[in-house]
Amino acid sequence: MIEPWLKLALLLSVAGVIGYIAQRTGLCLIRGVIMSCR
Amino acid sequence: MVLLCRAGKPTLLLALLSCGVGVWLFIPVAALAGINIPYTRYDWHIVFALGGLIFGLGTSANGGCSISTLSRLARGDWHMMATMFGWVVGWYVWILWAGPVAHVIEQGAVSNATIVFAVWFVIVFWSIKHPPESRRLWFAIMAVGLLAGAMFLLEPHWAPSYLVQHLAGTALQGGIVMGPRETQYWVFLGLLAGMLIAALVTRRFVCQRIHIHKLVLHLTAGIAMGVGACMAMGGNDTHVLFGLPAASPAALLAVVGMLVGSYLGLVIRQPLLRLGSHLGLN
Secondary structure, X not given: OOOHHHHHHHHHHHHHHHHHHHHHHOXXXXXXXXXXXX | XXXXXXXXXXXXXXXXXXXXXXXXXXXXXXXXXXXXXXXXXXXXXXXXXHHHHHHHHHHHHHOOOHHHHHHHHHOOXXXXXXXXXXXXXXXXXXXXXXXXXXXXXXXXXXXXXXXXXXXXXXXXXXXXXXXXXXXXXXXXXXXXXXXXXXXXXXXXXXXXXXXXXXXXXXXXXXXXXXXXOHHHHHHHHHHHHHHHHHHHHOOOOOXXXXXXXXXXXXXXXXXXXXXXXXXXXXXXXXXXXXXXXXXXXXXXXXXHHHHHHHHHHHHHHHHHHHHHHHOOOO
């Protein structure tokens, strides 16, 4: 078991990094389809 | 975005479809920590393909899937609020009208980590052959899969689709059933914060003016995405990250449906845009 505050900090941090990468890479299914069709 | 434009043609799609493998790399970690990762596999059912198709059409009309809807919101596209609201409404309406149709074929802990490791290394080895720009994109998306696995240990239902599903479920039961957990909201806020920081760093944040016709378009697209996701028991995030790596037949059907729906949506999008332009809506 981990402390609640640590779990919250981990959740926010990991989610933040996922969000950051998703924004920087343009992570999107529809964009993937568009690029595959080009 | 520059990175994306330089990437090879199918690289983004292939990376997206295979990044879920990273989620299951955390299975041994979970086993060591004494955490039982629950997963559910659904049987084949045509509803998954239809749901995926409708979700894909909605995604095309919206111009973004589940994750990229949040990305666009974080870049100042407020119309995405209508998409998110429509998504909850669509899910709610469909489950109210039709109810769940699929049946579970297996439920339990995933244990075959060796295969997952083998697939992971094949993917990584294969991606090394890519040009540097594509390779960077590839590894960034695979990192998302890995981080999704880490997140899975902390909150199994962290994906945005689950939040929508739980919100719709609460509304359906008039608050009788338990709504989303507090941690799901925190994850949602964390995702948005990360996206906002990236948008600010790259100077892509543009506070857009709200247009009524665009709100209607995105609300409609969101409803289609909600109905489709409800029929398919999840959006592209849940199926790609959790369904495909768990070898769920339903997830495969749903993802194929989403790809076909997205493609069809793109094909019919241009004539519709021309019609909209003709009517003075653009």
